[in-house]
Amino acid sequence: MSDKPREYCGIYGIYNHPDAALHTYYGLHALQHRGQESAGIVTSYFDDDKGRYSMPAYKDFGLVLNVFSKSKVFKKILRGKNAIGHNRYSTSGSSKNPANIQPFRVHYRNGNLAIGHNGNLSNAKQIRERFRKEGVLFQSTSDTELILHLISHSDKEDQMDQIMDALEQIEGAYCLVILTDDKLIAVRDPNGFRPLALGKVDGAYCVSSETCAFDINNAEYIRDVQPGEVIVIDKDADENNEPKSYFIPPQEGTGTSQCIFEYVYFSRPDSKIFGEMVDKIRRNLGKQLAKEHPLTDIVKNNTTGKKPVVISVPDSSNTAALGYASESNKLGNDCKYDIGLIRNHYVGRTFISPGQKSREQKVRTKFNPVRGVIEGRVVIIVDDSIVRGTTSRYLVDMIRECNPAEIHFLVSSPPIISPCYYGMDFPTPNELIANKFDRDIEKMAKEIGVDSLRYLSADGLVDAVKEANPSGHDYCTACFTGNYPVPVNFGVEKEENELV
Incomplete structure (x- = not known):
């Protein structure tokens, strides 16, 4: 899953x-x-x-x-x-x-x-x-x-x-x-x-x-x-x-x-879509995240003697994490960007069999933490989105095994609350972690096992995209806001209306 x-x-x-x-x-x-x-x-x-x-x-x-x-x-x-x-x-x-x-x-x-x-x-x-x-x-x-x-x-x-x-x-x-x-x-x-x-x-x-x-x-x-x-x-x-x-x-x-999630997650960072490079947009999302959630608000008392380390969940959040780290340092909040998770790119796209152990093993097959980067540090994880929260929880458990001082999770998009009817396949609304916990951020943070959880705001997402790409076009944010720009027949069965 x-x-x-x-x-x-x-x-x-x-x-x-x-x-x-x-x-x-x-x-x-x-x-x-x-x-x-x-x-x-x-x-x-x-x-x-x-x-x-x-x-x-x-x-x-x-x-x-x-x-x-x-x-x-x-x-x-x-x-x-x-x-x-x-x-x-x-x-x-x-x-x-x-x-x-x-x-x-x-x-x-x-x-x-x-x-x-x-x-x-x-x-x-x-x-x-x-x-x-x-x-x-x-x-x-x-x-x-x-x-x-x-x-x-x-x-x-x-x-x-x-x-x-x-x-x-x-x-x-x-x-x-x-x-x-x-x-x-x-x-x-x-x-x-x-x-x-x-x-x-x-x-x-x-x-x-x-x-x-x-x-x-x-x-x-x-x-x-x-x-x-x-x-x-x-x-x-x-x-x-x-x-x-x-x-x-x-x-x-x-x-x-235009689908704003193309910039957040789907498209390759080396592509130019909607008139702008994806990499540029994602960096701007990271910068906006740093403005909305500065390190000083997240890390109250760093006693480690080391700068907080910002790591990404590779590969789609790499540039957002870079943007967060660079903007944080620009704002005077010293931190270090480093590679804290290694992704195995040779894992096939196979569906996970049922059962807790097999789902966790799939995450371990795909990712491995770098202990030397994480141990004894305040760790800031930047990811592009959270859907169910299952992978996030397993990643956090793996990072905990490396003995960090603290773990904070930042997301370069708002909480996902609604399904997409325009070609993107989400789980059912009640499977979304934001809905499961009634958008209670503290409960969601506890669920994935982090010291704090922060999201980019919906307005901040749109502002960051339009600042980097002032094309004059508007964006679809339905999965974050529930505002659908085109009427949808909500009775459609997936098998009758296949996403392609």
């Missing part, structure tokens, strides 16, 4: 490149943190022998390196200059269904069509029920399939009109890569919940959930796909050196609501 929210998914696409599938493979490898249950790539090309377009696919359960381990996949199967790829994370109950592995691929009256989706449709239940009444058969439990049905059932004649017709009927959080016989289409929802970027490599346009996938391919970041933008990359885009853009009208009464 993980003490972190589950990832969304990662998508990548490239148009008119001789090594399209290989570039997509490397892009998915860089996006592995966004989905680790399955991976897939679809390509397109004109088959001279058959006199028609062909759209081969290769996908399976597992990590990218394992799914595409055979070189023949790229040489003999995934032919063509256009490709899209998808790393998948799903909710429990549907993860073992191979029909849910993306990208999805269909053939309909206007040709071949493939799609990869990152997000969650908030009106999926209503759309699915409508199709059921019409007798439509479903191949998967994923809400992504609904988009394909909306396209194929559109009464429009032109394919782009069909796609726009479908997009205007869906709500919620979604970034899409759509591959047709002769086009690559990138879509970001009008609220801009998920990040999506446009790049270029060797003269070929590419799109990705995060810019780290551009870096691995030596691609140039051009700009973000704008909220509500539909970018069409085709032969005309190559000739005119500028893709064509369409825009989806936003829902009435809603504005931009």
Whole structure:
């Protein structure tokens, strides 16, 4: 049982490149943190022998390196200059269904069509029920399939009109890569919940959930796909050196609501999302944490003769911890940043079997404390979030075994109190430690075994992000505040509305 929210998914696409599938493979490898249950790539090309377009696919359960381990996949199967790829994370109950592995691929009256989706449709239940009444058969439990049905059932004649017709009927959080016989289409929802970027490599346009996938391919970041933008990359885009853009009208009464948790935890620190580097934002979160919770308020009487040591829970909180330590010293509160926990990066992503001992052993397999850094010191642990509190408690127990003078736990985000309906998978509300103890910080501190527990405030989180990235866009903070920017059907079952 993980003490972190589950990832969304990662998508990548490239148009008119001789090594399209290989570039997509490397892009998915860089996006592995966004989905680790399955991976897939679809390509397109004109088959001279058959006199028609062909759209081969290769996908399976597992990590990218394992799914595409055979070189023949790229040489003999995934032919063509256009490709899209998808790393998948799903909710429990549907993860073992191979029909849910993306990208999805269909053939309909206007040709071949493939799609990869990152997000969650908030009106999926209503759309699915409508199709059921019409007798439509479903191949998967994923809400992504609904988009394909909306396209194929559109009464429009032109394919782009069909796609726009479908997009205007869906709500919620979604970034899409759509591959047709002769086009690559990138879509970001009008609220801009998920990040999506446009790049270029060797003269070929590419799109990705995060810019780290551009870096691995030596691609140039051009700009973000704008909220509500539909970018069409085709032969005309190559000739005119500028893709064509369409825009989806936003829902009435809603504005931009970029997922702030992307900055807190999900995205890689070396990525640029929502127009700013993740590393810069996380450092600012640490600095804001130091302003709201200075060391002098936490450590009342340090008799150790040593500076308090600030350590992170690697890897996602590394830069926030650096920001906290640097700002503390700037404010005259002397402390030392050091590596107090070592993470084993070779631990597979396996689910933990039930039982107290096995859950604790999983944490010990993943982390190990550095006794020389911790022993006899006041230890300040900085983490990005706490969900259930289980991992935090086991980490604190391990650190206690190294005989620190005190242990204080700081979190660079507010308490998580609400589920996400826009593509992020949390435990049920009553499993969240903040709800379990009625947001009583002292009781929560006792539960995880620390001398004190401090959180960044909701206002402080937003202020810190906007200070580092004054883009003018607003952010979704629903998991921290319960304020949902887009109406949600709260009766949705996870298996009926799979996170992708």
